[in-house]
Amino acid sequence: DVKVTQSSRYLVKRTGEKVFLECVQDMDHENMFWYRQDPGLGLRLIYFSYDVKMKEKGDIPEGYSVSREKKERFSLILESASTNQTSMYLCASVSGGAVGTGELFFGEGSRLTVL
Amino acid sequence: DAKTTQPTSMDCAEGRAANLPCNHSTISGNEYVYWYRQIHSQGPQYIIHGLKNNETNEMASLIITEDRKSSTLILPHATLRDTAVYYCIVTGNTPLVFGKGTRLSVIA
Numbered sequence: 001d002v003k004v005t006q007s008s009r010y011l012v013k014r015t016g017e018k019v020f021l022e023c024v025q026d027m028d029h030e031n032m033f034w035y036r037q038d039p040g041l042g043l044r045l046i047y048f049s050y051d052v053k054m055k056e057k058g059d060i061p062e063g064y065s066v067s068r069e070k071k072e073r074f075s076l077i078l079e080s081a082s083t084n085q086t087s088m089y090l091c092a093s094v095s096g097g098a099v100g101t102g103e104l105f106f107g108e109g110s111r112l113t114v115l
Numbered sequence: 116d117a118k119t120t121q122p123t124s125m126d127c128a129e130g131r132a133a134n135l136p137c138n139h140s141t142i143s144g145n146e147y148v149y150w151y152r153q154i155h156s157q158g159p160q161y162i163i164h165g166l167k168n169n170e171t172n173e174m175a176s177l178i179i180t181e182d183r184k185s186s187t188l189i190l191p192h193a194t195l196r197d198t199a200v201y202y203c204i205v206t207g208n209t210p211l212v213f214g215k216g217t218r219l220s221v222i223a
Contacts, residue, residue, distance in 0.1 A: 004158075033210060040215075042213050042215045042216070043159070043213035044213075045212065048210050058210065059212075090158050090159075092159075104159070104161060106158025106159050106160070107158055108157060109156075109157070
């Protein structure tokens with residue numbers, strides 16, 4: 001079975017902490033994405049990457065950074081967590097050269113609570 | 116990317132066909148129509164996609180109008196497990212933008 005695995009399903013962190021959300025895919029996909037999902041707002045794109053060491057800002061990159069050192073791994077970093085970053089975070093990947101085409105595979109999500 | 120318009124919610128009786136509409140009147144020639152669904156507490160799942168021809172797979176059928184300004188996702192025999200939020204997305208070569216989708220409730 002093809003898989004996108006997110007390291008933690010549930011996390012609780014304190015304001016100001018540095019938070020790492022890890023995502024690993026086993027499909028040799030070039031493109032990887034981080035979304036956040038909030039009630040009433042749907043899924044919003046934070047960052048994406050179309051190759052190792054490459055990254056592009058999505059619609060809401062403020063307060064986040066990313067790292068893609070290996071093809072299979074895409075990390076989302078909250079340098080100093082704030083309460084408004086409490087959310088469900090979803091990682092996804094897709095093969096191919098065009099980041100918008102093809103079947104997007106999602107992980108199960110990481111629910112982050114910042115106190 | 117072209118924007119899409121979907122009804123906020125729909126109900127469907129178990130065993131009946133569920134027809135989920137989507138308007139995408141500003142779609143351009145090289146943009147595809149994608150459908151995903153999200154069951155509560157899970158990541159979205161790909162269902163089907165198409166460019167201009169109708170498509171069918173084991174999960175659903177996608178009917179795209181000739182002018183490509185709208186489409187309909189058909190679940191031929193809805194079950195309780197099809198209760199989910201369904202997203203219609205139009206995209207060329209940019210990352211998928213998920214709107215709010217249609218919440219489908221399948222009722223026994």
